[in-house]
Amino acid sequence: MTDSEKLDFIIAKVVSIDKKVDALEKRVTALEERVGALEKRMDSLERRMDSLEERMDSVEKRLSIAEVALADDRRENRLTRSIIENEVNHSIKLIAEGHYDLNRKVDESIHTTSDVAAKEEIYDLKFVIQGEKIREISERMDIYVAN
Numbered sequence: 059m060t061d062s063e064k065l066d067f068i069i070a071k072v073v074s075i076d077k078k079v080d081a082l083e084k085r086v087t088a089l090e091e092r093v094g095a096l097e098k099r100m101d102s103l104e105r106r107m108d109s110l111e112e113r114m115d116s117v118e119k120r121l122s123i124a125e126v127a128l129a130d131d132r133r134e135n136r137l138t139r140s141i142i143e144n145e146v147n148h149s150i151k152l153i154a155e156g157h158y159d160l161n162r163k164v165d166e167s168i169h170t171t172s173d174v175a176a177k178e179e180i181y182d183l184k185f186v187i188q189g190e191k192i193r194e195i196s197e198r199m200d201i202y203v204a205n
Contacts, residue, residue: 138202142195149195153188160184 059067160181 135202142199142202146195146199149191153192156184156188 163177163181166177
């Protein structure tokens with residue numbers, strides 16, 4: 059092979075290599091564009107994830123606050139129930155004692171005809187007062203139970 063043929067062969071190989079390099083450059087450019095698009099999408103996803111994490115943190119904080127408030131409300135509710143039960147039991151005992159006293163006094167008043175009308179008024183008044191106290195206690199219980 060002559061020098062000219064060798065040179066033509068080398069030039070043909072260089073041209074072939076140049077075409078392959080151009081094709082590779084185009085592919086690399088396309089890949090770079092795709093990688094750039096993927097990076098943009100990843101950045102967008104990261105921002106969305108950060109936003110979701112912030113929202114989750116906010117929800118967790120609010121949930122913790124709600125749990126503490128619920129525990130406080132439950133403690134207060136138990137305390138309130140205890141107070142109501144103690145007051146109601148005490149009031150029932152007082153009413154029972156009053157009822158016993160009323161029965162005894164009624165028995166005495168039956169035997170004493172001159173004082174019957176006056177004693178009936180007193181017993182009616184005490185009964186109304188006790189009824190009002192029971193109603194008031196019942197209303198308080200309804201309020202505490204409703205809460």
